[in-house]
Amino acid sequence: MSSARDRILASVRAALGRSGAPPQAQQGALAAYIAAHSSGPCPGADWDLLARFQSRALLLSSTLDDAETMAGVPAAVARYLAAQGLLPQAVVSPELARLDWQGAGIHAEARRAQAHDLVGITGSYCAIAETGTLVMVSGASAPPSNSLLPETHIAIVHAARIVRCMEDAFALLRAEQPRWPRSVNFVSGPSRTADIEQTIVLGAHGPYRVHVIVARAGSLAAEADSSQCHARARQRS
Amino acid sequence: MHATSMHFKSRAAEKLADGDLRAALDGLKRRFVPARAAAIAELDDFEAVREAAAEIRDRALEHLDFFLEAFERNCTARGAVVHWAETWADVNAIVVAIARDNGVRKAVKSKSMVSEECALNAALEAAGIAVVETDLGEYILQLGHEPPSHIIAPVIHKTRDQVSDLFAAKHASPRKTDIGELTREARERLRPHFLSADMGITGANFIVAETGSTLIVTNEGNGRMATTLPRVHVAITGIEKVVPTLEDVATLLRLLPRSATGQSISNYVSLTTGIRDAAELDGPEQFHVVLLDGGRSRILASEVRAILRCIRCGACMNHCPVYQSVGGHAYGWVYPGPMGSVLTPSYLGLENALDLPHAATLCNQCGVVCPVKIPLPGLLRKLREQQYERGLRPWHERMALAGWARLAAHPRLYALATSLAAKLLCWLGGHERRIARLPFGRGWSGGRDMPAPAGKTFRALYGKQD
Structure with a gap:
């Protein structure tokens, strides 16, 4: 008795004028096509990546701030929360636990976000200049819930990790991650809907506000990134 | 979904008389059409991206078995389970079985048109599983027990007032009229479901052969919720959605949101691969991918194969003068507009959707805006030809076409007949030079007058020039 799988594949092959899998040579060519990862037309060879990222992020209704170094991030967060009239308390992704939140007057808990959390602070794997997008990669120290459940999402982006386009983000992931991450989320501004009369409303199911703090320089972020990479590599070995 | 595609003409007439619907559909021309145009103009070379996108989809279809097997291999290597479903009933049986095996009482669903094909909600409810x-x-x-009328904007047929009434009645809450407040009310109602559901059900915009991933694009974040919070995630999708590489996905994503809503990118593009690691703090413990044939392999073998390139952006319906006038419900099944007029007869049978290949003016707006270059008017014409060959058109139409064919094959007879017709029509036009009742064309002149021709045919005038 053949399975549904076999019958579907047989029917696909019949439609393509074959009775079995493609010939060996063609399979090799298709595998080579995948391995080549060739890109289609990509814009922006001449972009200033930071400037492009910032201008596109604003178009997506994200708000922006920057900090000289990672050490300056908690103060920038405190500034934003105060300006929004939000309490200085937040859930932070474990990857940011080491920053001095207390010093900036923020009560920060490093864990996965729960239903009651109003502010979530996360890092970002990298960011995309073309569209002003944050790339969020899941991991033990970066739970996706933290950028999703709270009404306010504050994301830290390291300026050196702004790439040109989605293709470059994929290349970076392949180069740096020993194993493809479970979830890669491209986040472009606050959650929105236009289902009722095509009128845009922010805050459909996800955050109402996305605030991006760009850490311009300093090696802290880079160090944190690389030490996390090593830690992950150690865990696996 | 129960199909009423045989009744397009009568439903279209009903919809044309619906003032609320006409007002609601105005949003297509007011918002979607200009937003798409602006977003496309932002690309350096739209045609080059479009060409690359069509090639990507064709490559995937040309070697569909290879890429599906690669997807399955890479997907299962990450702890997910791939299920193959030949029919809609098979999809329902598979999802119900997964739910039962895992003691699922409630599922939250992110938008999936494939699930509409299957009528999955009804199957789950019949099995005692709540689905939201x-x-x-x-x-x-x-809430309103209605089918969607658009593949991207499912309630485009409803006005804000109708939503206000519905929420007030179903939520037993004070009637709100502000769209922001209505959205907030829905958010507050739905959040507890996300947090308590045992299963998340999503579709997939693409599945990626190289990584075994599924990808969904949403703006609201409900897709992320459904793939992050419940312990079981089920993605159901058609076998044609496979794409070889992530770079291919990136190219398609330059076109999908732009063509759909005029966004340069959707708010959330969620790429999901396998189940959560032991060390992760969230994510599903189980991940099932259900691959549906449901007529797709039959389309692959047919003259309308190019429709399988479709990435479900909805641009063809947004720009279609017929869809803009009658909305999606008139088409009678899951997929409306030009792409639906090709898909519905192909899935349900040409004899079960007789009017749909004719529910278009062949103006080619759909063909021009299609991001993957599907020649939609050409495909509709092919279906019309098949209807004619299979004797599925009414006798008077077949007679007329046969008569026309004979006439057109005899140039002298043709010249005589057309010059007589031109004279007759000129005479019918009278002093006003307008024809109020067209012979054999009452339907056409029922709503407007036809300008009378000059009395001489183009051939006669052209002949005189020499």
């Missing part, structure tokens, strides 16, 4: 639609539009439809 979480896309705002789909949630409104579930």
